[in-house]
Amino acid sequence: MKLYMNRASPFARKVRIAVRELGLTGRVQEADTAVSPVAANETLGRDNPLVKIPTLVTDEGDTLYDSRVICEYCDGLNRKSRLFPAAGPQRIAALRRQALADGALDAAVLCRYELALRPEALRWPDWIAGQKAKVFGVLDLLEAETGRFGEEFNIGQIGAACVCGYLDFRFPDWNWRSGRPQLAAWFERISRRPSVAETTPP
Ligand SMILES: N[C@@H](CCC(=O)N[C@@H](CS)C(=O)NCC(=O)O)C(=O)O
Structure with a gap:
């Protein structure tokens, strides 16, 4: 999976922490990506019209955003969900x-x-x-x-x-x-x- 991120982004950090907590680091390639609301990143824009990080491209080729959706998706990849409690x-x-x-x-x-x-x-x-x-x-x-x-x-x-x-x-x-x-x-x-x-x- 490819994660558009950069080290300054607190939203990308949520995902990067989740990935580590869930033992998924070997499955996620972190792609350092510069973003600015006044200068859209063309590469990222092809995958996410919001042109924001974090954006995740899954192994199936689906593109996911934002940090909430990506974190929950990653949690679901783990056999035992850990970061999002079950309904209730x-x-x-x-x-x-x-x-x-x-x-x-x-x-x-x-x-x-x-x-x-x-x-x-x-x-x-x-x-x-x-x-x-x-x-x-x-x-x-x-x-x-x-x-x-x-x-x-x-x-x-x-x-x-x-x-x-x-x-x-x-x-x-x-x-x-x-x-x-x-x-x-x-x-x-x-x-x-x-x-x-x-x-x-x-
Ligand atoms: N609600 C989004 C917020 C993401 C966000 O604001 N990311 C910032 C970086 S910290 C960004 O990509 N900004 C570029 C822009 O606004 O065009 C999430 O939870 O992922």
């Missing part, structure tokens, strides 16, 4: 936490584009502040929920780890750890997991 309250809880993390990542990535891509004269501070507030709202909720994470590392916790890692990578000045000791301690611990350590952004 635990599954809904995991999907909800994934949605929370993905929403924070969407907001943080939009801030990144605004600050790194949009010409300075066109930037809108209120808009950046609005996105940043969403990220901090999610962090506060995750801080309140960290005590319930337990030893589990399902798709919800993978998403949470990708949020923390992306903020360290792109927005160290946001000091996300400040006032969130539980989440910080959890992230420190989970960062030692090989799947997380190996996929730390450059």
Whole structure:
């Protein structure tokens, strides 16, 4: 299988962590792919009209996106599903936490584009502040929920780890750890997991 990805993308990281957790590294070829919302990557665009990473081309030649679908597909390749609980309250809880993390990542990535891509004269501070507030709202909720994470590392916790890692990578000045000791301690611990350590952004 071919995974369009790059090491900076927190959404691609979700998939890369899942692949490692599921023991699928030998089956997935990671293809380093540059993306930009203002300069579409032609090769990727032929497989995914959204021109976003992660995108997975399966051994059967199907093309899958986005990170949620790819992670669940990979989980299904494993005889014993591990990252997505079976239908029921635990599954809904995991999907909800994934949605929370993905929403924070969407907001943080939009801030990144605004600050790194949009010409300075066109930037809108209120808009950046609005996105940043969403990220901090999610962090506060995750801080309140960290005590319930337990030893589990399902798709919800993978998403949470990708949020923390992306903020360290792109927005160290946001000091996300400040006032969130539980989440910080959890992230420190989970960062030692090989799947997380190996996929730390450059
Ligand atoms: N909902 C998507 C989001 C993917 C996404 O935003 N990827 C970014 C990189 S982190 C991207 O490809 N951006 C290029 C663009 O917006 O054109 C997912 O979960 O995979």
